[in-house]
Amino acid sequence: RLVSDVPVGAFLSGGIDSSTVVALMSRLGQKQINTFSVGFVGGDDELPYARAVAKQFHTNHHEVVLKPKSLSLLPTLAAAYEEPYGDPSALPTFLVSQLAAQTMKVVLNGDGGDENFAGYQRYQKFGPLNLISRFMPNWSRPLVKNLLPHTHSDLISQPGFGDYAAAYLGLTAPLEYKRQLYQPEFFNQIKPLATQTLFLKQQVNNLAPLDNVLKTDFKLYLSQVLLPKVDIASMTNSLEVRSPFLDQELIELTAKMPDKFKLKGLTGKYIFKQTVKDLLPEEIIYRPKMGFSFPLGQWLRREWQGKVKNLLLDPKVKYRKFLRQEMVKTMIANPQPGEHFDRRLWRVMMFELWLQHYFPKL
Numbered sequence: 001r002l003v004s005d006v007p008v009g010a011f012l013s014g015g016i017d018s019s020t021v022v023a024l025m026s027r028l029g030q031k032q033i034n035t036f037s038v039g040f041v042g043g044d045d046e047l048p049y050a051r052a053v054a055k056q057f058h059t060n061h062h063e064v065v066l067k068p069k070s071l072s073l074l075p076t077l078a079a080a081y082e083e084p085y086g087d088p089s090a091l092p093t094f095l096v097s098q099l100a101a102q103t104m105k106v107v108l109n110g111d112g113g114d115e116n117f118a119g120y121q122r123y124q125k126f127g128p129l130n131l132i133s134r135f136m137p138n139w140s141r142p143l144v145k146n147l148l149p150h151t152h153s154d155l156i157s158q159p160g161f162g163d164y165a166a167a168y169l170g171l172t173a174p175l176e177y178k179r180q181l182y183q184p185e186f187f188n189q190i191k192p193l194a195t196q197t198l199f200l201k202q203q204v205n206n207l208a209p210l211d212n213v214l215k216t217d218f219k220l221y222l223s224q225v226l227l228p229k230v231d232i233a234s235m236t237n238s239l240e241v242r243s244p245f246l247d248q249e250l251i252e253l254t255a256k257m258p259d260k261f262k263l264k265g266l267t268g269k270y271i272f273k274q275t276v277k278d279l280l281p282e283e284i285i286y287r288p289k290m291g292f293s294f295p296l297g298q299w300l301r302r303e304w305q306g307k308v309k310n311l312l313l314d315p316k317v318k319y320r321k322f323l324r325q326e327m328v329k330t331m332i333a334n335p336q337p338g339e340h341f342d343r344r345l346w347r348v349m350m351f352e353l354w355l356q357h358y359f360p361k362l
Helices: 015-025 047-056 067-082 090-100 113-117 121-135 138-147 151-158 166-168 175-181 184-195 210-237 248-256 270-275 298-302 305-312 325-333 339-358
Strands: 010-011 033-040 060-066 106-108 240-242
Touching: 010 015, 010 090, 015 047, 015 113, 015 270, 033 047, 033 090, 033 138, 033 184, 047 060, 060 090, 067 090, 067 210, 067 339, 090 138, 090 210, 106 166, 113 210, 113 270, 121 210, 175 325, 210 305, 298 339, 305 339, 325 339
Parallel strands: 010 033, 010 106, 033 060, 106 240
Antiparallel strands: none
């Protein structure tokens, strides 16, 4: 990934994945590495951790700060992605790509580390439940299932490894919410796509339970959310981004590893963390995962509130052909706590901006 006719830099979040990439670049003899980070105003970001890693490896470190005024970039994002793209982290990704493109043509990133080594927090519930699923008698499953939360109970509903598809779908917007938001004709047209159950049920019986979930994330989350996000945000700014953790031979190696090396108890990325102990300080390796986020809910309710209303409550909005405007009004007037709710309103915004750009005569 370092073979290039031009200097190669790196995105640096301060998490274990991107920090390991920078550490290995330094160990492999790269001089004067340029690193790029994005933070935000109004909360706790990862910039202090990124600065610590940059200082350790003597990089030329560059930062950009995401501010509420960055809302002005949303029409640009809607045009660049060419489809209704719903992950809010596209905004900081675009900004840090814009920053890096001022001085670089190629950078490395840490994408793929979580999918290879079970790094997301949602994988943690598969640790103890894997044991339950393997050793619990079949007659006791209905009893235990009734005692667990819905998204956990489906994990043990079947002998072997259970219905992990249902548990995975529990992370997305419930179908009932979509039924309330979508216009009836639109809902009926896309219902098979909205459930995604057919794909998720295509599990491989000889895989460990955790590996089936990792396989799903490779097929869905990584390939349809993360990689398009970075590829489009970077290439819009004429920047090439390479992902060392998605090297074919590395993926083939991690796919052969027993799941106990990836998730040990409640510790994700176990073998990865053991491997990089001599490269990075413990506060980088073992700190909680923060993700590529910003205070979306706060900005939607405060700094962006007026512009959100102007965009979504206009009588001439285009999304009314597909979504119920009364439901959108309720979302704005009575915001619910939680990241999932904030993302739903963000997606409506991006959907409207996408319609405005690509279907002006709709």
